[in-house]
Amino acid sequence: MDVAIVGLGMHPFGRTPTMSGLEQGAAAARAALADAGTDFKRMEFAFGGSQDSGNADSLVNLLGLTGLQFTNVANGCATGGSSLNAAYSAIKSGQYDVGLVVGFDKHDRGAFNPQPADWGLDDWYGETGLMLTTQYFGMKIQRYMHDHGISRETLLRVAEKAFRNGSLTPTAWRQTALSWEEIDNAPMVSEPLNKYMFCSPAEGGCALIVCRADIAHEFHPRPVYLKTAVVRSRNYGSFEVFSPAQPPEVADSPTVTASQAAFELAGVGPEDIDVAQLQDTEVGAEIMHMAENGFCDHGDQEQWLADGMTEIGGRLPVNTDGGCLANGEPVGASGLRQVQEICVQLRGDGGARQVPNEPKVGYTHVYGAPGISGVNILAR
Amino acid sequence: MSNAKPLHEGLFSWPADTPSLIGTRCLDCGEHAFPSQSACRACSGQNMAPADLGSEGTLWTWTIQSFMPKTPYRTDETPETFTPYGVGYIELACGLKVESRLRENTPEQLTIGMPMKMEMITVRKDEEGTDLLTFQFCAAEEQH
Structure with missing residues (x-):
């Protein structure tokens, strides 16, 4: 049984001081139900996740205690991707006909505050100043720039594109385009990455209604079909965050393994993708993920960015809503925002940021701690 | 450094003239690990033996910590006295790359591939006034 996405709902990312994370999740769920022309009583199952805003299944206190199967998902930055993966399996197997996928979060300002013990590390690692995700991102792109000839100008181009696309996206947190000079002169955070090259922890909620493909038109006239949903974790040798040491041989990242599996399962290749969301925790991530997901060779990003090939009108538009850079990252919801933006583009509802020529096949990629990656391929 | 001890036991030889x-x-597959592991991440084996990983290597990648981290960072510094520090991975003779603080803290001082050596630094003092030590790496050759 094929799987369709028939409802999209979002509580805009950013800061909503008057609402808890849970309330933002409920708002997103209600919006998705309305978009699908249905109600919560119709939902047979739900998969939901939140890193810092409590148990996702507490949503039933706001949406109704209907007795549905509600499973909490906690899988780091891939929480949204893992929730959708679980919903995909639930429908694919024939177990259920229609259900809800939801993610939300409300993070404090500033960087995340990880504790060594939660990561199987001793206290010295954090106390001596090695436990910052920003350091890892800086070091990974530093080595990549050295190995593959990526220039600082290319980092700037990715940031410039993100905020320009954010300025075209009514739901984006950062809706002001930034000039080259503003980005270039921003305070350095972790060499070579400065303030405007990183996304920020944020707040927000995102929800999808997922159903059997053969009943999709009962809910929405323009369903988007989920061709495949894949999640992979790290192999030995993959260069990941919070690693006191790395093995001699650098192995493929979980992005590479998830991407290859997704293309194989969906029966399409990178050349078939019309619009993509690639995890852009920082600008280097978007650059590296272009190649790790198979869209170009390592090093080709220099020319791709110079030629505008990932712009909205380019060969492969990437992060058309401004990505994590312009939307921030509420961890539980972020992977679902990516899927939602691809659905908006495939429906043709992108407005000022709509990819031209009626895109047919889209791609989403989430990546994050502790070395986990989720890829979805979608088609209309 | 008589009134000094490691912040965490077992990361480096101590006391020693050259820590x-x-x-x-791993006695099964030969892979090295740092810090010490009871099981091998490469082959899942459990036959691990202690290994001296040395105190020299080359710089594999680097960044600079330009602001004072929040907890779990724990030193005697204040935001006013905080000094930026480098962070990098040092490729050791056995091939393992170990993450470390770096003495160098400006981009001009750091180049991928440069020879590095280990030194001891004080993280903070404990309640008795004893210096708590950890390792960091610095340029092995005098810089011009």
């Missing part, structure tokens, strides 16, 4: 990083080597 050396201490890790483990």
Whole structure:
């Protein structure tokens, strides 16, 4: 049984001081139900996740205690991707006909505050100043720039594109385009990455209604079909965050393994993708993920960015809503925002940021701690 | 450094004239690990032996910590006295790359591939006034 996405709902990312994370999740769920022309009583199952805003299944206190199967998902930055993966399996197997996928979060300002013990590390690692995700991102792109000839100008181009696309996206947190000079002169955070090259922890909620493909038109006239949903974790040798040491041989990242599996399962290749969301925790991530997901060779990003090939009108538009850079990252919801933006583009509802020529096949990629990656391929 | 001790036991040989990083080597597949591991991440084996990982290597990648981290960072510094520090991975003779603070803290001082050596630094003092030590790496050759 094929799987369709028939409802999209979002509580805009950013800061909503008057609402808890849970309330933002409920708002997103209600919006998705309305978009699908249905109600919560119709939902047979739900998969939901939140890193810092409590148990996702507490949503039933706001949406109704209907007795549905509600499973909490906690899988780091891939929480949204893992929730959708679980919903995909639930429908694919024939177990259920229609259900809800939801993610939300409300993070404090500033960087995340990880504790060594939660990561199987001793206290010295954090106390001596090695436990910052920003350091890892800086070091990974530093080595990549050295190995593959990526220039600082290319980092700037990715940031410039993100905020320009954010300025075209009514739901984006950062809706002001930034000039080259503003980005270039921003305070350095972790060499070579400065303030405007990183996304920020944020707040927000995102929800999808997922159903059997053969009943999709009962809910929405323009369903988007989920061709495949894949999640992979790290192999030995993959260069990941919070690693006191790395093995001699650098192995493929979980992005590479998830991407290859997704293309194989969906029966399409990178050349078939019309619009993509690639995890852009920082600008280097978007650059590296272009190649790790198979869209170009390592090093080709220099020319791709110079030629505008990932712009909205380019060969492969990437992060058309401004990505994590312009939307921030509420961890539980972020992977679902990516899927939602691809659905908006495939429906043709992108407005000022709509990819031209009626895109047919889209791609989403989430990546994050502790070395986990989720890829979805979608088609209309 | 008589009134000094490691912040965390077992990361490096101490006391020693030239402290050396201490890790483990898998007796089944030969892979090294740091810090010491009771099981091998490469082959899942459990036959691990202590290994002297040395105190020299080359710089594999780097960044600079330009602002004072929040907890779990724990030193005697204040935001006013905080000094930026480098962070990098040092490729050791056995091939393992170990993450470390770096003495160098400006981009001009750091180049991928440069020879590095280990030294001891004080993280903070404990309640008795004893210096708590950890390792960091610095340029092995005088810089011009």
